[in-house]
Amino acid sequence: MSELAYILLKTLQNKFDEVSVLIEEKNNVMVKLWNSEPSVTQSWLQTSIQLRLAKSRRLWILDYDSKDPLYIVKNAEEVLKLASRIEESELYAPLPEPGKCSPLTNTYDPNVESSMNDPSRLVEEMVDASISQGVDRVAGTLTLSKTRTILVDTRGFECSEEKTGVEAYIRAFKGEFSGHWAHGSTKLDHNAIREVGRKAGYYATITNKKADISPGEYNVVISPLVAGNLFNYLAYMASALWVLIGFSVFAKYAPGEKIGSDVISLYDKPRDVTLPGVRSFDDEGVETFDKPIIENGLIKNVLHNTATASKLQLKSTGNAGWIYPRAWNLEISSGELKEEELPSIVKNGLIITNNWYTRLQNYYEGYFSTVSRDVALLVRNGEIEGHVGRVRIATSYPRLLSSITGATKNRYDIAWWEVRIPTRAPFLAIENIPITKPEA
Amino acid sequence: MEVSEDVLYRIIERGLALGAKYVEVRFQNDYGYSVTLRNNKLMGTGVFKTKGVGIRVLVNGSLGFAATNSLDLEDLYKTVENAYIRAKATSRLRKNPIEFSEERPGRAKYRVVEKKPLQELKIEDAINVLSEIYKNTAGEIKEAKLVSMVKSLDIHIQEKLVITSEGGYVESYIPRLFIGVNSTLLYQGRSLQRRSEFGASRGAELIDEWKPEVKVRDELLNLEKVLIKGTTPPNEKIDVVVGSEVVGLIVHESSGHPMEADRILGREAAQAGESYVKPDMIGKFRVGNEQATVVEDPTIPGSYGFYLYDDEAVRARPRYLYKEGLLYEPLHNRHTARIFNTSSNGAARAMDYASEPIIRMSNTYLTPGDYKFEELIEDIELGLFVKSYMEWNIDDARWNQRYVGLESYMIRNGELAEPVLNPVLEFTTGWFYSNIVAKDRNLEFYPGTCGKGEPSQGVPVWFGGPNVRLGKMRVGVLK
Structure with a gap:
């Protein structure tokens, strides 16, 4: 469990009636394609922190893309001063009884993480599958991600889970015609990635004729x-x-x-x-x-x-x-x-x-x-x-x-x-x- | 700034030492709060802060971007290494190296001046502003039912420091205020919904200038009449006049977006699409008549899309997108400027530290004409005036577009007549710009959040124009 989540919970729990800390740690890489070649390779190493704070039925949502606990606590204390000056939130209800923490298994695929430093082979497979359908050029993206989600709250819920993600989509062009396909999964499946390229190419080349319709x-x-x-x-x-x-x-x-x-x-x-x-x-x-x-x-x-x-x-x-x-x-x-x-x-x-x-x-x-x-x-x-x-x-x-x-x-x-x-x-x-x- | 310049320069040194040809480091700090009310009840209060460093590198003709919200030096080194390693890994797939245009690096510090600093606007005062909008309206809507009015007020402070390996250094501070109001009116089984928006870059003095409690009330009173008495438009072709709100959206969608050079070159092909504009059409193709002049200007003081230097440290300036009907100047960053063999016109913007700078609009408008509004419509026997809209869309080449009117009226014998409910305008970009018959002298701006890129980036923009009289067209209805 994240030390940061506990620090925030422990520091704030005596000041508010309810505290929830939701942390997402993300490690993502995205290759964006343009005219069949990468236009940019983007990487993110991020920790986002959200707090739900309640005091006397007043409700605040604090959203930080920052890992600085001192700053976050200082901000939380600032909003506490408002409690007597604003009205109750219409959308306040007490936190529910904590549910069971039983993270799902089989949501993490090590092959996704191990491909992050060099996703070029996967990109090549996807592009080649499209080009093999006879298209002129392709655009699209391949994104590989790893996300860890942590939730702790003052009702006693604490849980974390980890998953990987693959998002792939291709738009293939043949002259004035184009086709598109997409795929999303927690697992890396080479066949599915090739299928994205193949089906985009298939639709781009399914006809070379234009037709007209009336509304x-x-x-x-x-x-x-x-x-x-x-x-x-x-x-x-x-x-x-x-x-x-x-x-x-x-x-x-x-x-x-x-x-x-x-x-x-x-x-x-x-x-x-x-x-x-x-x-x-x-x-x-x-x-x-x-x-x-x-x-x-x-x-x-x-x-x-x-x-x-x-x-x-x-x-x-x-x-x-x-x-x-x-x-x-x-x-x-x-x-x-x-x-x-x-x-x-x-x-x-x-x-x-x-x-x-x-x-x-x-x-x-x-x-x-x-x-x-x-x-x-x-x-x-x-x-x-x-x-x-x-x-x-x-x-x-x-x-x-x-x-x-x-x-x-x-x-x-x-x-x-x-x-x-x-x-x-x-x-x-x-x-x-x-x-x-x-x-x- | 919450990070030392020394740290940012060390990242640049590390990137160059690794072998990058170019390194650009941007510290960006976005923060503020948002309050939301339903009717006059507080739903919730949100506080946000997004702070981190975005790094771009050019390696072997490949462009890498990496971002982190850790300001720890070791994490920042790892981030620049990620940008370098992954860009280098994919460089083998590039046939044409990415290069940037030569530019004089911008060196400047600037900030928007606020009479009443936004950071001093208390949350309880913001709640009162929103509460007044409802109180001022609810009692006035008498025949229809104001089912709900959900309002939010957002303050957003944006601080940036961009430093490049070529000597660029630009520090900026831009405060933005936004109010959005979603209203639903019901009358005998019919309904109507409106989203009203106010947005600009300045201080809390904007609230007094906007008078949202008056504008929203007046508009909803008009919309109540549209809901109760609105008819369907006639089937035959009629003269159409579009209000400045609709005109602003039209020029944003059909001159701003298609004149983004990255879109013209296909960089957004799999996301927001390409453009009907091809590179060899610039300066040659005439999309409209002599009235079709569209300006894009980030330097308008107080505007929602305001900035003076872009995120590649290039100085911003006004540009003509369309000039008297001619495709005139696309929006460029340094990459597309190089391909077009020209200079960047400073259009690279990033939503936050975690976003790569890409070509974006700022404030886009159709230039006004000389007429009074009454003169625009005085010789129309049978026509339609569409003042506002709710639904709209345009195809991914920015040619085939649709707007569904909200506050709309028939024009009969030169005067506004009975209201019309949900008239549908569907036309092409070529038709619109070739059918501008006349423009009035009003120039109004409206705020929007423009989406583009992958991951999608929403950036604040203004769009606007005068009221515009168009040629005859057939108006549709909802089915």
Whole structure:
């Protein structure tokens, strides 16, 4: 256990009613690629310290990217002086009974750490796999990480756990066409890294024809990258805090109400040891557990910490965040569709392989749009006609979720710039969804 | 500064001794606090401090960056060694060596002057500022229901000391104040949400100048009418006037981002994307008409994106991104300037010590025109005025873009008429800049946090412009 955590706890515990110390020690390396070669190799050796301090139901969150305990204690003492001058926090609830400290095993892969000083071979494998598909150039990143998380608090919880992480993504270009793929894991899997390059190259070269469409409603298949992005936004909105303040599509619904079709389920999976968001305890020392957010189209859970749960006389779901409850890892349910049969599944419509820039007009109603990037394929009579360029999915979450008709059996573990909560996702088939693009 | 210059110079010496061609060391200290209220109840108080050293090295034509928040000399040596070793290891994959443009190294110390220093703004006073916004508004919203108003006030002090192996030395102190307000209105099953923002680089005197309790109230009263009475826009093509808030976002997205030289060259290809602009289009391609002049200027006093020297110790200056419709000057750092055979124009910024300096916007605006607002719309028989937005996005080449209006009104016979709910504008960059019919003389700025890079870096920016009359277009609706 970290000496620093104890020093802070011991020094502050007599001054506040409650003290929690959360420390993350990170050792990361990231190679960023540009025109098939590294643009920069970045390394971080960081210790971040967060304190949750409570006194007379007043609550402070202190966030330090600094290892100087004297400075931190001095700051904490400064905020203590405010206790009599500010009101109680609406989001205060006493720390819960400490959970069991039982760190998950198999979250650390020594091969990740041993590759940090020279990740060039892994980068080469990923790039070569893409180039071998006949692409002109690639961009992307490979990130290797090691994280140790330590939590101690005045209720007696103390625990630490260690994990490694691999995040790899490639965007491959062939003339005006591009393809993208991504992978995230706690383990180093050479095949998965090569698969990132290969699938990005595959989509960049899947067609050399352009096609045109008019705005309208289409049957669409979205890739695991697109599903990952859209369900990441859904998971943010599943945070009980966003629900409480009305900036969530879940605010309109009660648990058990239907928001999607029968075939769609979304799970928070903190205890999945292959996905890099794995955590055995949350920031309040509650043991995490896997749970459905949506199951067979029905809302099952929003994500709580003790404070949000207590407002509704519920129990924490092990998703603290001291202020914002959040998902750890996501898993979207699989189905019976076959990935190799996507064009015939769509029959007439679009296959959208990647997207970005999802934004909402109204979180309460769930109105959003997102823009496709990389290849978006027009399918007619089960045959690929060509790439339609950049188009938008522009609709609401309830309509999107209710229009999902199926999922592939095969799923991928996705993490990249636009999918920050690691997500295991299939291809999803959606019917009659609005697609827009500019007239001029 | 909380680190001695001597230590930073020793890191540079160590990097050079290892064999690096160039070493740049940046001590950065970001600190402040944030208070958040729901309605008039305090949700929480946060205090943050991010302090450490970011180091860049050039080794065998390969660029390495490493960062640590330990100020212990041995840890700092290990950090520069990490930067060196890992950059050298990947240098074998580089076919074209990374080189920097020749620049006169900046040597300066500067700080933003505050009438009421932000560090002296007491948390309880900050809470009162936010509480007043709610109190001043809640009783005024009578027909619709103000379901919730979540407000935050952030003070952020940023101190930097950049020292380079080429003689650069720049020390800066920039205080920033930000207020954000998320509001939800409900009326008979319909809802509307707005995020209002205030941000600038100065002291607490900004609060008196902004008058957030008045501006938020007035805006929500207008939005209440939009929610209750808002109609859908007509289906035929109509004249469209976009307000300065929307114009500011448009120029940020479709002139600022596509004119970032690293994006033009593909360095962000797998993240925020590339650009419709290609290197050989600079100075030749006309994207718009003579009204399409966009300026990017980090030196605007008090601006949210203010700085005088960038994080490569290059002096900042205003630049024309588009000049009378012509692609004029991209934003450069020393790396892209070398490739373009020009000089850096000082656009390298890092969010914190743990972030590499990359090309960023600062304050971007469409230059104003001569008209009064009334003159912009006086001869429009049937049109739409979109004053503010909530949803927006643009494709990764910065061409195909969309904005969904929030406070919007029909224009009938030269005057603003009934409100319109959620009108959708979807157009291309070429269409927008070629269809600027007229601009009024107002120049308003709005704060934003611009995201870019990997790991993603959010940096403060302003964007702005006048109210702009465009040509006719078809307006969409939400589905």
